[in-house]
Amino acid sequence: MGLAWQQGPLAAAAVGHFLTAQPLPERLLFAEPLRRRMRVRFGDLWIADSDDVVLLHEPGRYPVAYFPRDAVEPGVLAVEEHRTEHHDLGETTWFTVTAGGRSVRRAAWCHGALPEYAAVMDGRIAFAWRAMDAFYEEDDRIVGHAADPYHRIDIRSTSRHLVVRDGEQVVADTRRPMVLYESGFAPRWYVPRADIDESALIPVDGQTFCPYKGLASYYTIAERSRAAWSYLDAWPEVGAVRNLVSFEPGTIDVDLDGHRLRLEPGQTVLPHGIDRGLDPDELLLDATARRAYPS
Template sequence: MEPLRRRMRVRFGDLWIADSEDVMLLHEPGRYPVAYFPRDAVESAALKVEEYSTEHSDLGLTRWFAVTVRDRTTRRAAWCHTALPEHARVLDGHIAFAWRAMDAFYEEEDRIVGHAADPYHRIDIRSTSRHLVVRDGNRVVADTWRPAVLYESGFAPRWYVPRADIDESTLIPADGQTFCPYKGLASYYTVAQRSRAAWSYIDAWPEVGAVRNMVSFEPEKIDVDIDGHRLHLEPGQTVLPHGVDRGLDPDELLVDASERTVYTS
């Protein structure tokens, strides 16, 4: 548990129900970080205690709240720990909100999606002159001397290829997208008969703009060689579900423009 050291706000309906510069961030092994707000930074009238509690293996008894604003109510939308052990006293009197139960979380005026930002999750992108070749059997799908490699905390390196160095006739758009809280929305491609063997952050977020609209290929599904050496799928990070809201999916981003309004105080 540590201070987030950023102003964070929570929106539900047309009301800011939490607003604080003193948010605490809880890290648990293999789980997404969770933001806890001081009780006095939460709109108390929005919280209704439920006759429901759970037991956290490390943090003790957990009391749950419904969140109500005007005629709208979401059950089990917030919680606090009411019998904290000594080592976790810093969370005493703090409230956490189920991410998907709220309409939006913000840092200052920027919406944060997926989960609270993890200050220890890092992405570095490096350009290189190594020779990358992608093949579907004997057919060359991509051949480049200017790939970019993306290093992300806990994950295997991913190699991205400029579209000019790809035979784009081999890329068939596939149904479905996935969402990364750090990179944005990923679109997928079938390569020959290899389903979803490639992907692209067509409109990658500014923080990873160096790979915007480039294409990465899955070495588990198609042959990828770097300097003549075959790549193999490496173990990546496995993230466990957390609470009631841990589905990372595009629905959080694919909303009407009216729902993407940036609210100001």
């Protein structure tokens, strides 16, 4: 979730609301020091490196990292004639990024006519996520989008009774599911494979990527396309659901303690944008391309 995207508190479709006497503005932006060293890789070179990054949260977007101009290698940025108008921050100037024999247009930007209240953004450069080779915090690669310090996942064990049915066929029946609470999303229930009729799960091609959990593989159940998924090799932070299976309410019948679960609105994740690249390909590169580059 984070602060400003999905159903976070500063998002347009926030699931909660602020308890204030006067309504807040429809759009609120929040800028804060990241307080982490962040680096950008492009053309097999480091083109930006700073521990003075500002993270901008704005409604409907993932957080975006802004680097001081002097943290960008000389000669990397070439100003373009192309200009756009940001809803809150005024005119946006775009740059072509060139390094290591490669060049990409509209791969970076800055806001050049900032209102006084946004002075913290003055002179700072942001890089389009999908245009760059990679982003790092220290020597660890960050994938998908700039890490959001307000995004949280909690996993709890429970003895609640979860039953999954395809018509009259029981696909899963467990009293030991794991429930995954992820900020901005409805709870997701994960079932141990020992409590599933695995003959009902038909693996399908195509994975999706979550920056916080890893690669998800999908299953069709009878005529119900992509009705279930599993993080076969979930990242260590969410290892409790590794290789367990979750089922999509609305696509297949999922009952919890006798109550039918419904697909909640506002759960769709948009994979592409200037601020993110939620493509499995970012994780499926060869080992050489994924290695951490030391200083």
